[in-house]
Structure formats: structure tokens, C-alpha cells
Amino acid sequence: SAVISQKPSRDICQRGTSLTIQCQVDSQVTMMFWYRQQPGQSLTLIATANQGSEATYESGFVIDKFPISRPNLTFSTLTVSNMSPEDSSIYLCSVDTGQEETQYFGPGTRLLVL
Amino acid sequence: SQKIEQNSEALNIQEGKTATLTCNYTNYSPAYLQWYRQDPGRGPVFLLLIRENEKEKRKERLKVTFDTTLKQSLFxxxxxxxxxxxxxxxxxxxxxxxxxxxxxxxxxNP
Structure with a gap:
């Protein structure tokens, strides 16, 4: 298993600003992911954070809007850039430890953009 | 495009009864299917995984079935x-x- 923490747990931001969310894992993992969960919607994969190389983004998500860093095997950041109210959502990071394709999720970051 | 439907947004049952949740999908051939539990204000927690070549999996009071012909899983x-x-x-x-x-x-409900 893996224990994941995220910072901040919640934030209220003004439109046009950017917020960086941190994800810390208690063990080294190869695969880290970033998801978005909008109200009443399913979890949607934003990107896979790759250590030592650029993140792999899913359709509909671009690096300019959601830049991701992965400096080592236990840490990643997601930045939500030039925010608008439509970016109000819960952002979650998850990891796959390589055991049975199970993903472990962080508690999420609740973002409200005014 | 891929589509996943879970039978209903909400299900209410009496304590002691069996809860059955449905997951249907289209335009997808998954290698495996998982069920997670999510409590308010928390991230999802993994419960069970079933692979495409498996019909049924059990864990304590939980049971999941997977029918790749019907493209359906029951939990x-x-x-x-x-x-x-x-x-x-x-x-x-x-x-x-x-x-x-x-x-x-x-x-x-108690």
C-alpha cells in the first residue's frame, strides 16, 4: 500500500491566478497520476506524471494549462494555470505501486475559483 | 467514445439486505475492472479488482462479477x-x- 498526502487540502482563488498542488508519497513509486473530479462528474484522468521526462496528457488537457513536475519517485506537483470558475473542482493524485494495478489516492485538493 | 454507466446515482437499502450495484460500459475492452469506495471529502479507496478472464471475485462481504459479453459488472x-x-x-x-x-x-438505513 501507499500513504499519500496533498497540499493544500483546499483553496479559494481569484480568476486569472495559478495554484500549485503538491503530492507526496511515503514510498518510491513508478507511476503517479493526476485526476480531476468536478461536481457530479466522474474522476477524469488529467495526466500521468513521469519521473525524469515530460508528463503524458490525456485528450482535452494541455501542458500550458496543467503543467506537472515529477522531480523524484515520491513527489509531484500539478499547477492549475490562469484559473477560471470552470476549474473549480477536486484535484486528486494517485499512485500505482505495481501490485495488481491498484491505485492509491490522496485525499484531494478542493479548489474554488471566484 | 467510451461510456461507463453505473445503474443509479443513489441506492437506499435496509440494513442486513444485499446491495447490488451495476456498472455497464460500451466502446471499451478493459483488461480489468475495479471497484472503489469514496467517502465524502476523501479520495477513493480500492476494494476489488477482477480481470477480463475472471467471472467472479469475493472478499469478505463483497462480491464482484464481470461479464465481458454483456459488458457489465455487478458489485x-x-x-x-x-x-x-x-x-x-x-x-x-x-x-x-x-x-x-x-x-x-x-x-x-438502520
Whole structure:
């Protein structure tokens, strides 16, 4: 298993600003992911954070809007850039430890953009 | 495009009964299917995984079935308890990537 923490747990931001969310894992993992969960919607994969190389983004998500860093095997950041109210959502990071394709999720970051 | 439907947004049952949640999908051939539990204000927690070549998996009071012909999974909680009240998410997986349904909010009434 893996224990994941995220910072901040919640934030209220003004439109046009950017917020960086941190994800810390208690063990080294190869695969880290970033998801978005909008109200009443399913979890949607934003990107896979790759250590030592650029993140792999899913359709509909671009690096300019959601830049991701992965400096080592236990840490990643997601930045939500030039925010608008439509970016109000819960952002979650998850990891796959390589055991049975199970993903472990962080508690999420609740973002409200005014 | 891929589509995942979980039978209902909300399900209410009496304590002690069996809860049955449904996950249907189209335009997808997953290598495996997972069920997660999500409580308010928390991230999803993994419950069970079933692979495309498996029909049924059990874990304590939980049972999941997987019918790749019908493109459907059923998730059962037997002898349900109020503590089982939560949102349950179905997720289809392939190459470590997961595609989630919207979830079913289960309420078990004492």
C-alpha cells in the first residue's frame, strides 16, 4: 500500500491566478497520476506524471494549462494555470505501486475559483 | 467514445439486505475492472479488482462479477451495514490507466 498526502487540502482563488498542488508519497513509486473530479462528474484522468521526462496528457488537457513536475519517485506537483470558475473542482493524485494495478489516492485538493 | 454507466446515482437499502450495484460500459475492452469506495471529502479507496478472464471475485462481504459479453459488472455487498454507506465507483482499466464511472451513492438505513 501507499500513504499519500496533498497540499493544500483546499483553496479559494481569484480568476486569472495559478495554484500549485503538491503530492507526496511515503514510498518510491513508478507511476503517479493526476485526476480531476468536478461536481457530479466522474474522476477524469488529467495526466500521468513521469519521473525524469515530460508528463503524458490525456485528450482535452494541455501542458500550458496543467503543467506537472515529477522531480523524484515520491513527489509531484500539478499547477492549475490562469484559473477560471470552470476549474473549480477536486484535484486528486494517485499512485500505482505495481501490485495488481491498484491505485492509491490522496485525499484531494478542493479548489474554488471566484 | 467510451461510456461507463453505473445503474443509479443513489441506492437506499435496509440494513442486513444485499446491495447490488451495476456498472455497464460500451466502446471499451478493459483488461480489468475495479471497484472503489469514496467517502465524502476523501479520495477513493480500492476494494476489488477482477480481470477480463475472471467471472467472479469475493472478499469478505463483497462480491464482484464481470461479464465481458454483456459488458457489465455487478458489485454485491451482503449483510449490509450503515457503515457501508458511501459512493461506490466502477473503473475500467488497461495499461495502468483507469476510466471511472460517476458512482452510485449507497445509503444503508438502520
Amino acid at each position: 454485491h455487498i451482503t449483510a449490509s451495514q450503515p457503515a457501508d454507506s458511501a459512493t461506490y465507483l466502477c473503473a475500467l482499466g488497461s495499461n495502468y490507466k483507469l476510466t471511472f464511472g460517476k458512482g452510485t451513492l449507497l445509503t444503508v
